Amino acid sequence: MGGKEVLIKSVLQAVPVYAMSCFLFPMGFCKELEAIFARFWWQKSTGKCGIHWCAWQSLCTPKENGGMGFRDIGKFNIVLLAKQGWRLISKSDSLVAQLLKAKYYPTTDFMQSRLCANLSYI
Template identity: 50%
Template sequence: MVGRSKLRTFDAIKSRVQRRLDGWKEKLLSQAGKEILLKIVAQAIPSYCMSIFLQPTSLCRELNVMMNRYRWGNQSSSKGILWKSWTKLGMSKRKGGLGFRDLHLFNLALLAKQAWRLIQDPDSMAAKFLKEKYFPQGPFLQA
């Protein structure tokens, strides 16, 4: 149930990502190993919830900061050198980045995908249910 405080509601996602990153010792992994861990594990944890709910921007920003700190090896403290910003690391590999996702933009893309499914297949059970509950008088784009 999403209540009034969305940060508190989605705090479990942040703690799951933090636990997963804490489980891997940062000194034992190479830079490539950290990249794979972040792309495959840490960015996949919030993806299901992101496909259903709009996450607060601050939560996405905090998750990006946690992953950036882990990437550069100063996970436990806020001090240390971050050699490249998360924005630069999020650029495609062709443009000089490492291809990490910006979680807020990824969240918007997943929600847009759900909206596209509702528009393209209005006879599906999910579309009928959501239409009856949230927009019974008009089309989806008017809701």
Template identity: 40%
Template sequence: MLKSVLAAMPTYTMTCFKLPAGLNKRIQSALTRFWWDGSQENKRMCWVSWKKLTKSKREGGLGFRDLHHFNDALLAKISWRILTKPSCLLARVLTGKYCPEKNFLECDISTSASHGWRGICLG
């Protein structure tokens, strides 16, 4: 239930924007509180570390995603799409606005660039 609902909710936002580290921590905190806390008064002990829970099932974990790395991977996917399919509408709009004379990999991030473009360049 955690993986299919709570961990999947920010996925669309993470494909467009680089989430702040504080928000990643709050989402991870909600996941860990659901997993480990019984109630506010009666807290349970953490028998397994979060690092172990984020390992794949083959490695003995539960397969939860590290949100920071997952966010970077989703942004890199959009960057890859811009590089491999320069004729798609997304690539034409973004490169036309932010780097019309340079290659996508060589363009600088201006101070007036949108938060979404900055995230894609980080990816």
């Protein structure tokens, strides 16, 4: 089980991090990823299903609270996007911040901007 924990945390949950820092994943896709992680965690061996003894959300709680410390993919996606928003605010002189400001919120700042039609997935 220790090897599975390391594999889930260091590989399976780390692979989509770059895409999650740029795009908002649909919650259905996040749940599907978590279902894959849970199946891998509970399986006995290759091709054999195991019994899911507790919900995945229980395993996502911190270790000091009795969980395994796995990431909730949906919440982690929001955190990574908030980090990008913070970069747009704190480093407004960067090229990407100037580009996004010119395209999406030319008359306001990032915090006062509103969603409008014809947006990209970024």
